Amino acid sequence: MNRVAIAGVGYSTVGRNTGLTAAELATQAAKAAMEDSGLTPEDIDGLCSYCTSGSRATENAMSLGWMLGLMPASWVATTGLESAAFMHPALEAMAAVQAGLCDTCLVLRVIQQQPSTPVVLATAASSPPVAGDAQFLAPFGAGSPTQWAALRTQLYMDAYGATEEQFGAQVITQRGHAVLNEDALFRTPLTLDEYLASRYISKPLRLLDCDYPCDSGSAIIVTTRERAADCRKPPVYVEAAAFSAIQDLNFEILTDTGPSSPKLCSDRLWARTDLGPSDVDCAQLYDGFTIITMEWLEALGFCGPGEAGPFVEAGHTALGRSLPVNTDGGACNVGRRHGANFCIEATRQLRGESGERQVPGAEVSIFTNAFGPFAGAVLLTK
Amino acid sequence: MNTTTLFGNSSAVIPPRPAEDSLTAFFWQGARDGKLLIHRCRQCQSYIHWPRPVCRFCLATDLSPAEVSGRGRLHTYTSATQAFHPYFLERVPYIIATVELEEQPGLMMVSNLVGVEPMAVQPNMLVEVLYREVAPGLTLPLFEPATTRRGGDR
Numbered sequence A: 001m002n003r004v005a006i007a008g009v010g011y012s013t014v015g016r017n018t019g020l021t022a023a024e025l026a027t028q029a030a031k032a033a034m035e036d037s038g039l040t041p042e043d044i045d046g047l048c049s050y051c052t053s054g055s056r057a058t059e060n061a062m063s064l065g066w067m068l069g070l071m072p073a074s075w076v077a078t079t080g081l082e083s084a085a086f087m088h089p090a091l092e093a094m095a096a097v098q099a100g101l102c103d104t105c106l107v108l109r110v111i112q113q114q115p116s117t118p119v120v121l122a123t124a125a126s127s128p129p130v131a132g133d134a135q136f137l138a139p140f141g142a143g144s145p146t147q148w149a150a151l152r153t154q155l156y157m158d159a160y161g162a163t164e165e166q167f168g169a170q171v172i173t174q175r176g177h178a179v180l181n182e183d184a185l186f187r188t189p190l191t192l193d194e195y196l197a198s199r200y201i202s203k204p205l206r207l208l209d210c211d212y213p214c215d216s217g218s219a220i221i222v223t224t225r226e227r228a229a230d231c232r233k234p235p236v237y238v239e240a241a242a243f244s245a246i247q248d249l250n251f252e253i254l255t256d257t258g259p260s261s262p263k264l265c266s267d268r269l270w271a272r273t274d275l276g277p278s279d280v281d282c283a284q285l286y287d288g289f290t291i292i293t294m295e296w297l298e299a300l301g302f303c304g305p306g307e308a309g310p311f312v313e314a315g316h317t318a319l320g321r322s323l324p325v326n327t328d329g330g331a332c333n334v335g336r337r338h339g340a341n342f343c344i345e346a347t348r349q350l351r352g353e354s355g356e357r358q359v360p361g362a363e364v365s366i367f368t369n370a371f372g373p374f375a376g377a378v379l380l381t382k
Numbered sequence B: 001m002n003t004t005t006l007f008g009n010s011s012a013v014i015p016p017r018p019a020e021d022s023l024t025a026f027f028w029q030g031a032r033d034g035k036l037l038i039h040r041c042r043q044c045q046s047y048i049h050w051p052r053p054v055c056r057f058c059l060a061t062d063l064s065p066a067e068v069s070g071r072g073r074l075h076t077y078t079s080a081t082q083a084f085h086p087y088f089l090e091r092v093p094y095i096i097a098t099v100e101l102e103e104q105p106g107l108m109m110v111s112n113l114v115g116v117e118p119m120a121v122q123p124n125m126l127v128e129v130l131y132r133e134v135a136p137g138l139t140l141p142l143f144e145p146a147t148t149r150r151g152g153d154r
């Protein structure tokens, strides 16, 4: 990725029940990233998007590109539900710029708050028979992401003797970071007792191990290093990127017959750079569920296999310590942005824009997305 | 005991039903017949679950249902405390389990573990299949801790 830089980042209004449509969220985020970079629609000739609104106008990159005045474009790519959250459109954009398919590519991720539990239950009651692979899950009351995260959490606990208190330590640490982030949705410090008192969704997974559903639009602008040098903000360079896919698209029946997807991805990433784990000043590790952050800590080599629990319990992932992790508070606290916040926070840290939560002198950061069947990671430098 | 009576109660709410198709109907018919059937390659003898029209190990397209022992190892589990379908509202907590069938390393299936309290579940415990009709025409292959009642011929 020796050609690629991030030149702009931005968010829409973020929160519960914003009343904003997916198209509006996409528009706000795109304009924020353009404003951040100083680039205009005329400067942008590529678009990679991943929207899940159910609305045709915002689900595909063609319609979004037309709506936002980006046409004619050199490159568009639409990423669907079955992909690694924000990582997929981000990597598609970086790869397109690296390959020369386009020079400047907007990346959009819009996600809307999911229906409340009563609505989910009412919808399920009137649903037709379950087709495809899901028919091997639904009759058993399985298939919720919270449940597969719980299955993985239990597996991890059994393998390494990890404790609920250790998972709680990471949740509390991230809340501590959110306290310093005026954009976070949760800014009240959290205690271990409060974590342990939060209800189980699927034991051992607690409510506070889950990211927070909300409406959000996120955007970044990826461009060439030359172009980025002329933009409004200091460029952030893509030092290396990697991805790994290891099996069918399900999270329930991972076989454990080989290395995990984060591990394979991490090994690939470090092979593509002269930098190593000890060079990373702060890490933004996807926390859709706490177990995902724990797996990435080990996969990337920040600690050894099975050591993530003691590592976070000892406070190493807190601001001011050896490896601040999820310095914006993570998706548990800034709301579900499907991984985009980790890229944007890494960028802001390297620009020195993270205010009270700034890691002094941060020069190298990393952001990751997903685990289980697939995983992606990007190493950024200033 | 919640876990043993799981699915045992009649209810006005029907459970989620599989949309049986040409690739999957054998599995559900097998359960109705009291058999655990898994798609198996006739060329290299590998089992493929969930069913696919091709064997990913040798790319043969000659697969057919084969009966397996119904014995396996508990891979991981969770005690589900929130229902995402009304059928399960009165059935929480229930245990979702992934079971590695004994026929092949990595041959996983998702089911429910019954006949054991959540606190008594042990990682890697041996389990065996049982069948429970939860609605007319819908029989689920569930798992319970293995006993010697089948002869201990592991």
Ligand SMILES: [Zn+2]
Pocket (backbone or CB within 6 Å): B041, B042, B043, B044, B045, B046, B055, B056, B057, B058, B059, B060
């Ligand atoms: Zn075969």
